[in-house]
Amino acid sequence: MSKIIFITGGARSGKSRLAEEIALKHGAPLGYIATGQSGDGEMEERIARHRSRRGPDWQTLEEPLQLAEVVRGHDGYFQAMLVDCVTLWLTNLLLAYDDAPRALAHVKELTGMFPHLTTPLIFVSNEVGMGIVPENRLARTFRDLAGEANELLAATADEVYVTISGLPLKLKG
Amino acid sequence: MSKIIFITGGARSGKSRLAEEIALKHGAPLGYIATGQSGDGEMEERIARHRSRRGPDWQTLEEPLQLAEVVRGHDGYFQAMLVDCVTLWLTNLLLAYDDAPRALAHVKELTGMFPHLTTPLIFVSNEVGMGIVPENRLARTFRDLAGEANELLAATADEVYVTISGLPLKLKG
Amino acid sequence: MSKIIFITGGARSGKSRLAEEIALKHGAPLGYIATGQSGDGEMEERIARHRSRRGPDWQTLEEPLQLAEVVRGHDGYFQAMLVDCVTLWLTNLLLAYDDAPRALAHVKELTGMFPHLTTPLIFVSNEVGMGIVPENRLARTFRDLAGEANELLAATADEVYVTISGLPLKLKG
Numbered sequence: 342m343s344k345i346i347f348i349t350g351g352a353r354s355g356k357s358r359l360a361e362e363i364a365l366k367h368g369a370p371l372g373y374i375a376t377g378q379s380g381d382g383e384m385e386e387r388i389a390r391h392r393s394r395r396g397p398d399w400q401t402l403e404e405p406l407q408l409a410e411v412v413r414g415h416d417g418y419f420q421a422m423l424v425d426c427v428t429l430w431l432t433n434l435l436l437a438y439d440d441a442p443r444a445l446a447h448v449k450e451l452t453g454m455f456p457h458l459t460t461p462l463i464f465v466s467n468e469v470g471m472g473i474v475p476e477n478r479l480a481r482t483f484r485d486l487a488g489e490a491n492e493l494l495a496a497t498a499d500e501v502y503v504t505i506s507g508l509p510l511k512l513k514g
Numbered sequence: 515m516s517k518i519i520f521i522t523g524g525a526r527s528g529k530s531r532l533a534e535e536i537a538l539k540h541g542a543p544l545g546y547i548a549t550g551q552s553g554d555g556e557m558e559e560r561i562a563r564h565r566s567r568r569g570p571d572w573q574t575l576e577e578p579l580q581l582a583e584v585v586r587g588h589d590g591y592f593q594a595m596l597v598d599c600v601t602l603w604l605t606n607l608l609l610a611y612d613d614a615p616r617a618l619a620h621v622k623e624l625t626g627m628f629p630h631l632t633t634p635l636i637f638v639s640n641e642v643g644m645g646i647v648p649e650n651r652l653a654r655t656f657r658d659l660a661g662e663a664n665e666l667l668a669a670t671a672d673e674v675y676v677t678i679s680g681l682p683l684k685l686k687g
Numbered sequence: 688m689s690k691i692i693f694i695t696g697g698a699r700s701g702k703s704r705l706a707e708e709i710a711l712k713h714g715a716p717l718g719y720i721a722t723g724q725s726g727d728g729e730m731e732e733r734i735a736r737h738r739s740r741r742g743p744d745w746q747t748l749e750e751p752l753q754l755a756e757v758v759r760g761h762d763g764y765f766q767a768m769l770v771d772c773v774t775l776w777l778t779n780l781l782l783a784y785d786d787a788p789r790a791l792a793h794v795k796e797l798t799g800m801f802p803h804l805t806t807p808l809i810f811v812s813n814e815v816g817m818g819i820v821p822e823n824r825l826a827r828t829f830r831d832l833a834g835e836a837n838e839l840l841a842a843t844a845d846e847v848y849v850t851i852s853g854l855p856l857k858l859k860g
Contacts, residue, residue, distance in 0.1 A: 351816030353834025470524030472645020472818020473653050480819050488526025492680030503678050505849050507838030508858040512681040643697030645818020646826050661699025665853030676851050685854040
């Protein structure tokens with residue numbers, strides 16, 4: 342049974358850096374599963390910035406939707422896999438299906454696989470529910486979905502951290 | 515003197531679940547004071563979802579504004595009362611009076627009653643001040659009011675928790 | 688080498704109060720560096736509210752942009768200096784230059800000075816990255832800048848706190 346680590350935090354709070362440090366302790370080869378789609382400029386810049394920070398120990402896989410399949414397909418191959426990030430994955434699922442319960446079913450499929458995996462998994466997510474309730478209905482749906490997904494992943498994880506101003510705070514494990 | 519427990523957290527972060535677990539330890543009958551008004555569809559769905567999760571030990575009271583009166587009126591009757599949530603109560607007060615200091619006076623009236631009560635009280639609130647400053651002036655007023663009310667309630671509470679990704683972190687008590 | 692204390696938190700979460708309590712332990716005279724500009728009504732009210740809370744031990748300096756110069760210029764004079772707040776300073780820098788890397792260079796200039804200072808410094812900042820991604824591009828830029836600046840300051844600080852509902856949680860030190 343693989344070890345699951347879940348890391349949440351606000352924007353630019355050091356989540357990815359912490360996740361990479363944890364992954365590196367497992368040795369090469371490491372899998373980096375990018376859920377962001379390199380379609381727009383901001384995202385390309387972000388992906389390039391993160392990639393340049395990681396060294397040659399990493400192999401990058403891009404998957405916007407079928408995260409469970411990618412994780413299952415590479416189980417046992419990498420020393421650890423880092424999923425960056427859950428929030429973009431949920432965004433992609435919600436945009437693809439316009440159906441929050443269906444998006445959440447993908448999360449449940451993923452967490453249901455955990456007992457059958459061997460490679461340690463590190464998830465990076467975002468805290469998006471601590472601001473004012475958004476006026477936009479889709480944004481509210483997304484905010485609720487992200488909260489439920491984070492709760493589900495944290496409940497099944499062995500270790501959970503929240504990063505604040507770059508500093509990790511352990512919530513579980 | 516009643517025990518006061520204050521729980522804050524982001525959207526769908528497990529606040530209500532934690533509050534219900536804490537309340538259940540006190541035994542039946544339990545009072546659930548819902549401050550949300552079942553006028554709109556999203557809220558009805560939310561209220562129904564929460565109600566279906568609670569068992570027969572609970573009795574629901576709906577009160578959008580006069581929370582202090584309802585609390586005082588039922589003191590000594592329930593084994594514990596759960597107020598869900600402070601943030602909706604503040605929203606109702608601000609919409610009713612359009613006057614943040616008057617809304618805050620309601621909070622002070624409530625906290626001023628605490629030393630005279632016997633039934634344990636559990637408050638659920640929301641963290642709404644960790645996003646970008648809203649452009650809308652009413653949203654800024656609400657955000658400040660919510661912060662001040664949370665600080666007041668937490669200062670008078672015996673135990674304070676913040677929930678993050680479904681996990682409680684004890685801040686006091 | 689001066690002691691650096693960094694305090695972050697949401698709106699009205701008790702950040703400034705905590706910072707003032709910490710500063711007062713150092714004895715008079717105390718420097719209060721206000722980065723907010725008293726141009727608009729809300730800000731004037733906020734500044735007046737904070738000022739009335741502080742006693743005669745405090746001397747107020749207003750500086751919207753050249754924070755490093757003000758800090759360097761008063762080093763050794765005050766028993767402690769409180770900067771309130773980093774987030775408004777970053778807002779001013781971003782509005783003045785429309786250039787996030789240049790704004791971040793100001794933060795790096797400031798943190799680079801820390802080893803050469805003697806007066807303890809207490810920074811108040813805001814957590815703005817835990818809400819929904821803003822639709823407005825400038826707001827996203829600001830949110831990322833604020834996250835990076837907070838991480839930089841927290842990394843160089845001796846003590847770091849986050850305040851939630853008025854309660855401090857120590858993250859470092």
